[in-house]
Structure formats: structure tokens, C-alpha cells
Amino acid sequence: MPPVIEASVVRHVARLSRLALSEDEVTTMQRELSGILEHVDLVQELDLSEVPPTTHAVPLQNVLRPDEPRPGLPLEEAMRSAPDRQGDSFGVGRLG
Amino acid sequence: MAELTDLTAEEAIAAIGAGEVSSVELTEAHLARAESDTWHSFLEVDRERALAAARRIDAAPERPPLAGVPVGIKDALSTKDLTTTSGSKILEGFRPVYTATCVARLEAAGAVVLGKTNMDEFAMGSSCENSAYGPTRNPWDLDRVPGGSSGGSASSVSARQVPWSLGSDTGGSIRQPAALCGIVGMKPTYGAVSRYGLIAFASSLDQVGPFARTVRDSALLLQHMVGHDPMDSTSIDLPEPIALPSRERLDGLRVGVIEELMGEGVDAGVRATVETALAAMESLGATLHPVHIPHAKYALATYYLIAPAECSANLARFDGIRYGHRTADAHDLLETYERTRSEGFGPEVKRRIMLGTFALASGYYDAYYGQAQRVRTLMVRDFDDIFSEVDVVASPTSPSVAFPLGERTADPYTMYLSDICTIPMSLAGLPAMSIPCGLSDGLPVGLQLAGPALSENRLFEAAHATELALGFDTRPGGTA
Numbered sequence: 001m002p003p004v005i006e007a008s009v010v011r012h013v014a015r016l017s018r019l020a021l022s023e024d025e026v027t028t029m030q031r032e033l034s035g036i037l038e039h040v041d042l043v044q045e046l047d048l049s050e051v052p053p054t055t056h057a058v059p060l061q062n063v064l065r066p067d068e069p070r071p072g073l074p075l076e077e078a079m080r081s082a083p084d085r086q087g088d089s090f091g092v093g094r095l096g
Numbered sequence: 097m098a099e100l101t102d103l104t105a106e107e108a109i110a111a112i113g114a115g116e117v118s119s120v121e122l123t124e125a126h127l128a129r130a131e132s133d134t135w136h137s138f139l140e141v142d143r144e145r146a147l148a149a150a151r152r153i154d155a156a157p158e159r160p161p162l163a164g165v166p167v168g169i170k171d172a173l174s175t176k177d178l179t180t181t182s183g184s185k186i187l188e189g190f191r192p193v194y195t196a197t198c199v200a201r202l203e204a205a206g207a208v209v210l211g212k213t214n215m216d217e218f219a220m221g222s223s224c225e226n227s228a229y230g231p232t233r234n235p236w237d238l239d240r241v242p243g244g245s246s247g248g249s250a251s252s253v254s255a256r257q258v259p260w261s262l263g264s265d266t267g268g269s270i271r272q273p274a275a276l277c278g279i280v281g282m283k284p285t286y287g288a289v290s291r292y293g294l295i296a297f298a299s300s301l302d303q304v305g306p307f308a309r310t311v312r313d314s315a316l317l318l319q320h321m322v323g324h325d326p327m328d329s330t331s332i333d334l335p336e337p338i339a340l341p342s343r344e345r346l347d348g349l350r351v352g353v354i355e356e357l358m359g360e361g362v363d364a365g366v367r368a369t370v371e372t373a374l375a376a377m378e379s380l381g382a383t384l385h386p387v388h389i390p391h392a393k394y395a396l397a398t399y400y401l402i403a404p405a406e407c408s409a410n411l412a413r414f415d416g417i418r419y420g421h422r423t424a425d426a427h428d429l430l431e432t433y434e435r436t437r438s439e440g441f442g443p444e445v446k447r448r449i450m451l452g453t454f455a456l457a458s459g460y461y462d463a464y465y466g467q468a469q470r471v472r473t474l475m476v477r478d479f480d481d482i483f484s485e486v487d488v489v490a491s492p493t494s495p496s497v498a499f500p501l502g503e504r505t506a507d508p509y510t511m512y513l514s515d516i517c518t519i520p521m522s523l524a525g526l527p528a529m530s531i532p533c534g535l536s537d538g539l540p541v542g543l544q545l546a547g548p549a550l551s552e553n554r555l556f557e558a559a560h561a562t563e564l565a566l567g568f569d570t571r572p573g574g575t576a
Contacts, residue, residue, distance in 0.1 A: 010450070017408065017453045018415070019446055020434035032447060032508055033454065039509055040397040043467045046474075053469030054476055056300035056330065057525020057549070058287040063329040077193045081419035090417050094428045 004034040004041075100125035101256040102571075105165045105313045108259060112163040119150040119164025123208050126166045130210055130257040135233045135242070137252035139171050140179050141211035149208045160206025162320065168252040168261035171212040172219055173199055173304070174293040182295045183215040183227040183245075186414050186421045186440025196293025197328065198262065198304050198321040205320040210258055214248030217442045218411065219269055219297045221245050222514035225505055226444045233501070234277060235572040236539055240498040243273030243514075246307070250277040253307045254572055260308040260317050264294055266301045267399050268493075268518025271530040274307055275493035275542020278532040278570050280559070281307050282314045285549045286525035287332040289318075290325030298406035299330075301399075301522050309570045311531060311560040312340050318552070339553050341560035347381030349558060352486035356392035357517045362495045365536030370492045373533035373543045376565045377490070377558075387482045387489060389520055391474045398475070399519045400512060401455045401468035407445075408452030414440065447508060475523045483548045488558050491517050493530035493542030521546045531559050532568045540568075 010030045014021045021029060075088060084091035100122055103111065111117045123146050130141045146166065153164035169175060172182045174192035181187040195203075203209060216226035224232040224247025232247040234240040235255040242251040246263030250273035253261050263270040265283035274281025282305045289304040296302060306317035319338040325331045353374060358367060378384055389395075416422035416436030423435035441449070455464035482489060495516055504511040521528040521544075528546035535541065543562070547555045 005454070009454075013450050013454045013457065016457065017446075017449045018412075018430075018433040018437055019441075019449065020431075020438040029447070029450060033451060035507070036400065036447075036451060036509055036512075037454075040400050040464070042397045043394055043401065043471050044463065046394065046467075046471065048467060048470035048474075051470040051473050053466065054472040055469060056286065057476060057523075058285075058330060058332060060287070060330060060332070065326055065329075073193060078418075080193070081190060083416060083420070083422035092417055092429055093426060093432055 004037045005030060101129055103259065104310050105259040105308065105316060106310070108165045109163040113159065119153045119208060120147060122164065123147060123150040123166050123210070126210060126258055129255070130252070133257070134238070135235055135251045135255050136230060137213055137232055137248040137255060137257055138168070138211045139181060139214050139229055139248070142178055142209070145178065146208050146210050149203070153206055153208070162202065162206035164206055164208050166210040166258050167202060167207040168211060168213045168249055168258040169199055169209055170246050170249045170261070170263045171215055172264050172295045173262060174295065175199055175209065175212065178209070178212065180212065182219070183217040183229065184440065184442070184445070185228040186437070188421060190420055194293060197290040197325045199293065201321050202317070213246070213252050213261060216245035216247070217445050218295065218407070219245040219264055219266055220407070220444050220448050222268070222272060222511050223504065224248065225501065226442060228442055231501060234498045236278060236498065240500050240539070241276065243276035243494070243498065245269040247273050249307050250274055250279060250281065253277070253279050253309060254570065260306060260313050262304060263307055264302055264304050265522070266298050266403060267522045268515040270305045270307065271518045271528060271542065271544060272494050272514060274530040275532070275540065276498040278540030278568070278572065279307055279309050280311055280314045280529065280531050281305070282318060282529040283522070283527065284318060284322065284552060285527045287330050288334060288527070288552065289321050290328040290331040292325055292327035296410040298403040299410060300406060301403060311556055311563050314529070315340050315556045334552065335550055336553065341556040343557050343561050344564055345381050346377055346558060346561050349382040349488065350385060350486040351377055351382045352385050352387035352482055352489040354389060354489050354491040355386050356389050357491035361513070361516060362492055363497070363536070366492050366494070366496060366541050369534040369536050369541040370543055373562065373566060374490060377562050380561055380565055385486055387486060389475070389478045389482070391471065391478055392520060394471050395475060395520045395523060396512060396516055398468045398471040398523060399515070400451070401464050402472065404448040404452030405455045405465045406452065408449045408456065411445070411449055444508070472523050475520060479524045479526060488545050488547045488555060491544045493517055493544040497536050497539035497541060517544060525549060527552050527555055529555055529559055531563050532570060533566055534568065538573070
């Protein structure tokens, strides 16, 4: 059976996902995603033009709390797991 | 007195109250079983932290309600200064700077955190085989899976390493492993327990809940976790406190038997065992009514669009900059992101991120994610109709008993089918639980009971009476 999605689409989605895939992984992913999409495509057979979407099952909207200042995470706590600490900042390497 | 590790939490609290045992003694007994971890239930056991907490509780002038009884915590829940990985290499050695609200509430109520339990990476899986730290084994048969994703939380309770534990359930990750390990697992109404400090998988579905060996213990643990938390704006207060169930009869209870989950795709042995349990409910005074989820056949597809879409967004935060693994010697920032994530995530997590990114991508959004959210509305309506006629619904929890390690790892969709009975309730945000209801081929079968939103107390009563009538022995053959 031909794959549902092209290898070029897999590469594009991998870039959007910030995942580096080898060519072997692209092939595997193409096969696996195509297999899954064949199943989930089932939702296409329903005409849902009159049905509103549900984002989550609790009827809550625009939950607000008082805008009161409170202490944030202390610097040392925030930095303690940093893979590359540069002074009081996170090191990030070259941007481009 | 029985072995300390055989006590239910309720019995242990009573024994501590009567001065028969201290929290330190109880904690020591459970630590010994958690440390000789045949099942690989735990990723980390923190002896010092647990004993320090137990000593504090023993020395306190007033005994807290949970009296220093040990608890296991799924590794998806952040625990301050206690390694938290969510089963992933990308968080290897990560020590959070705060504790999840639900865990903090349990500690404040006198629970002693024994350690962190194994899980499928980022809660994505149904067998615990996707853990980056190796699989957990089922206490009933070491060659079989405990279920997932909260497999370690389930096995730890079954194997009497702790009397109870916490898991999280997105599409069945508490109920299915509870079923496969022969214990009680409960997913509360979406929003009933704060998700602050739960490492997010699919935010519109994730919910924390208890594992225990009795329904009353699971109610007791939940009692101390629920309620609104200012740190989670989706959390809500229940209309009434969680009560410990005590009724022994089910007179007048209308039980809807979900026809779509009693037929094709469910093993005959599972179905027969569940039917026996339903007959037991009937003998307690309940009435059985066949009910239908007209859109049941779309549930799995809907879930496997919504959950990956949300996970692809949630897992964007793992970029190697502020914490967690970072790749060495990347050429630029983009390469840092891509290589960090490719090295840090396992195959199933990558698959779901890819699937979710695809479902959300421009040109595909309406056809996939948008369509799935509309099907979700139909699922909610299906249940609204059902609960206009019955009080609770019943079905198998899992279509099969515990399966052998490696049996379903070759094809992702085969593994996804493990959740067909639990996903409909997840999509509708309903409270649902699994109780052990018998054996098929010598392995536990779970009965799933679910009710309308916020009907936790009704569910606990129904489950408790059924549990008493069934008299299931939760001791696995292998460890009895």
C-alpha cells in the first residue's frame, strides 16, 4: 500500500517539530505515520459542519485571579539545572 | 498483626492510631520491598527523605489524617529536590524546584513519599515499555507488562511496595494498568485534581488520580488531593467532599452496560469475567440496561489526533536551554534544538510529536485537529444522553488481560488499541475507575465504572459494594 504522506512532508514536519531525523528514520516515520493516519482518517467520514468544537470538558471560561505581585523563582533556583550557565544567564550558542 | 506491607492504608492508619506500629516502622517495611525491586516499579527510592518525614510525623504532637503512611508518586509529578524524569532521558537527573500541588497536599495530610514510579516516557504508552529506563514487570507474571503509562504506580501497589500511589490518566493511564495488575485505579473528573506540577502530556485530558488495593483507600487518597488550586486555572471545587463509601447494597442503581465495549475487540475471557461482575451488581439490587455510545468507533481516532497535537505543543519546552539534556557541539541554535530533542526523546514520543505537529500544521488543521474537536463534542453528547437514563455505566477496562512484554511494540497502532475502553470517558472528561473483578487465564480483569462529571461519590459507592460482593484477592500468585 502506498504511504499516505510523502517523505518530503515528513521532513517538513520534522523541521517544524525541531527533530533531526536520519534518512532511515524518515523512512520509518513515513511508514508508521501513514499507518496511523489511515486509521485516524476515519474522522473524515462524519459531516460535522453544524457541530461546535469542544476544547476541554469543563464548562469554565476566562478564569481570572487577582493581579497581585508575589515573589518569583529566586535566580539561583531558576539557574540550578542550566546545562550552560553564563553568569546570571543561560548560554545558548550561536544564533544563526 | 499481618505483615505490615499487606495492610491497606486504612488499616495502617488505624494501627498507627492504636499505637501498634509507628510510621517509621511502616515506612521501613515498605522501603525494604521498594528497594529490592524485582518488578522495577521505582525509578528512585529516597530512603532518607521518607524516613525523615516518618520521624517528623511520629514526633508530632498531633497525628495528621494520613498518619505517615507511605505513598508512591508517578515520575510525571514534580517533587522538589527529588529526581523527576517523566520516564525520559531528556530529563535525566532533573531535580524540580517545586512540588506538584497534589503531592504537597498529600504530604501536608501526613503521607510519606517513598519514591518515584516508572512510566512510559512522558506518559505515552500502554505497557510501560516506553520508559527510557527499562520496562516494569507485572507482579502477576514477570514476563508480562503491568500496563501503562502509570505501570510502576500500579505494580508498586500490587506488589505491596506501597499501599497506594499516584498516577496520571490521559486516555486510560491509571485505569488500564490498575486492571492489568488487579488493583483499583481511579481517574477523577477532569479538573477535580490540580495539574500544577504534573509534567504536561495532553492538557485538555490529563488528570491525576489514585491507585490502591481497596476502593475505600482510593477514596481516602483522593479526598486529600481534590479542590481548586490557584496555580491551575482548570481546577475546580467538587460540589461535596469525597466521602468514604460504606453501602453494601446497590438498590435502585441503574447501570448502563456499554454495548460497543462488550463485543468485537474484547477478549472472550475478559467479557465473561465482566459479565459475572455485572451479575453480582444485579444481585446487590442494581438494574442493568444496555446503552450505546453511537460515536464510539471514532473515539480512538479522535484521541490520537487531539492528544498528539497537544503533546507536540507541550513538549516544545524541552529545548535543552534552561534544564535537562543539551546536545554537545551543535553548530548553531537550531541544531542545538534539533539534536537535543532527537537525542533526548524516545521513538514513541517522537512519533506523537510528529503526528501532532502534522495534525496542527497549516493545510491539515481543519481536517484533523479541528475535526477531532468536533467529534469530541459528539462524544460528550453521547454520554449526556446515556446519563439521562442511567446512573453509571460499566464496561471492561481493558480489552485483554496483561500481555507479554514485546508483544505490541512492533506496530504503534496495535498498542493504541489497548485503550479503546478507556478513551471515550477521557474525551468527555468523566470520572471513571477500574476495580478488579476476577481472573481470566490466571490474570486479573478490570471492571470499568464511569459516571457523569463530578459524580465521584456515587462511583465510589457503586465500586465499593461491588468490590465487597466480588471478594477479589489482590495478592498476585507470584508474591503471595
